[in-house]
Amino acid sequence: TVSLRELAQSRGIAFGSAVSAASLAGDASYARTLGSEFGVVTPEDAMKWAVLRPARDTFRWGDADAIVDAAVANGQGVRGHTLVWHSSLPAWLTGGSFTTTELRDVLKEHVQTTVRRYAGRVKFWDVANEVLNNDGSPRAGFWLERLGEEYIADVFRWAHEADPAAVLYLNEYGAETHGPKADALYALVRSLKEQGVPIHGVGLQAHLTGSSRPDQLPALLRRFTGLDVDVAVTELDVRIPVPVTPAGLASQAEVYRQVTAACLAVARCVSITVWGFTDRRSWIGATYPGWGAATLFDDDLATKPAYRSVADVLTRT
Ligand code: G3I
Numbered sequence: 001t002v003s004l005r006e007l008a009q010s011r012g013i014a015f016g017s018a019v020s021a022a023s024l025a026g027d028a029s030y031a032r033t034l035g036s037e038f039g040v041v042t043p044e045d046a047m048k049w050a051v052l053r054p055a056r057d058t059f060r061w062g063d064a065d066a067i068v069d070a071a072v073a074n075g076q077g078v079r080g081h082t083l084v085w086h087s088s089l090p091a092w093l094t095g096g097s098f099t100t101t102e103l104r105d106v107l108k109e110h111v112q113t114t115v116r117r118y119a120g121r122v123k124f125w126d127v128a129n130e131v132l133n134n135d136g137s138p139r140a141g142f143w144l145e146r147l148g149e150e151y152i153a154d155v156f157r158w159a160h161e162a163d164p165a166a167v168l169y170l171n172e173y174g175a176e177t178h179g180p181k182a183d184a185l186y187a188l189v190r191s192l193k194e195q196g197v198p199i200h201g202v203g204l205q206a207h208l209t210g211s212s213r214p215d216q217l218p219a220l221l222r223r224f225t226g227l228d229v230d231v232a233v234t235e236l237d238v239r240i241p242v243p244v245t246p247a248g249l250a251s252q253a254e255v256y257r258q259v260t261a262a263c264l265a266v267a268r269c270v271s272i273t274v275w276g277f278t279d280r281r282s283w284i285g286a287t288y289p290g291w292g293a294a295t296l297f298d299d300d301l302a303t304k305p306a307y308r309s310v311a312d313v314l315t316r317t
Pocket of ligand 1: 044045048087088129173205235283
């Protein structure tokens with residue numbers, strides 16, 4: 001059978017997955033499926049501050065390097081994730097006493113050291129992640145409190161300086177349907193563009209459920225492309241109640257189908273990335289009790305109805 005990677009490529013988009021460094025290193029069948037089915041990978045955790053920066057003066061590159069090296073060896077692209085986020089920050093940072101100037105320097109150094117290291121290998125970056133609340137206001141958190149809203153524009157500028165060829169994204173969740181958050185995200189991207197900030201794409205995460213109806217997604221994606229940016233689905237998963245039932249799996253397959261079709265329908269939708277490809281390794285179970293089985297492959301790496309519906313849409317629409 002033809003892989004999602006090849007099917008997507010023939011349609012002019014990339015199909016990717018998040019990758020766990022631990023599974024890649026310790027689970028041979030996981031690594032094999034990742035390598036054969038997906039054209040681009042996003043390190044699920046390996047490039048987050050909490051992993052990469054055990055101390056102020058230490059970068060721990062091991063996990064990230066292993067993921068990037070494997071991707072390059074497999075001819076896969078890499079989407080870096082993420083340079084600035086309110087979550088998964090180390091205690092030396094959040095509990096440290098820094099002046100504003102020192103903190104800006106720490107952030108700039110982090111962004112530029114990381115982007116420079118992977119220049120030429122990491123083509124896309126989720127530069128800033130989840131900067132808005134659901135009501136559209138700026139999301140409270142360490143960076144906003146300490147540096148003010150300007151930190152977003154700064155991080156894009158610093159990343160661009162470090163690798164002018166990298167394609168820089170703003171990544172957000174909960175903006176897959178019309179509402180205050182999608183509107184605020186649009187306004188933010190427009191404002192960044194007006195200021196000349198080097199932002200090249202908008203990522204919609206798409207953490208959905210079997211009851212989601214992502215029928216507004218094509219219009220939303222298209223609206224962003226009106227601002228002269230690419231768009232991508234960056235963290236797609238579709239959780240369903242567990243234990244799974246045939247009806248649950250069918251509802252899930254339908255949501256995967258709709259999201260894939262939405263990206264295909266929008267000229268500048270360049271990729272779809274799933275947030276984990278096997279139920280064996282997914283963040284959902286620990287976060288949403290009673291829910292799970294959110295991915296395309298089951299625990300044994302057998303394809304699920306959702307896989308077949310994605311492959312079908314990539315083949316036929
Ligand atoms: O690896 C350690 C392990 O050694 C330790 O025993 C265990 C005990 O807690 O923790 C493990 O690390 C966890 C890691 O996932 C790997 O499982 C971290 O505590 C945990 O915080 C981390 O969660 C990640 C979460 O982001 C927070 O960074 C999830 O894997 C990851 O899927 C999730 O991804 C986010 C995106 O980055 C942004 N969008 C939402 C998405 C889902 O929350």
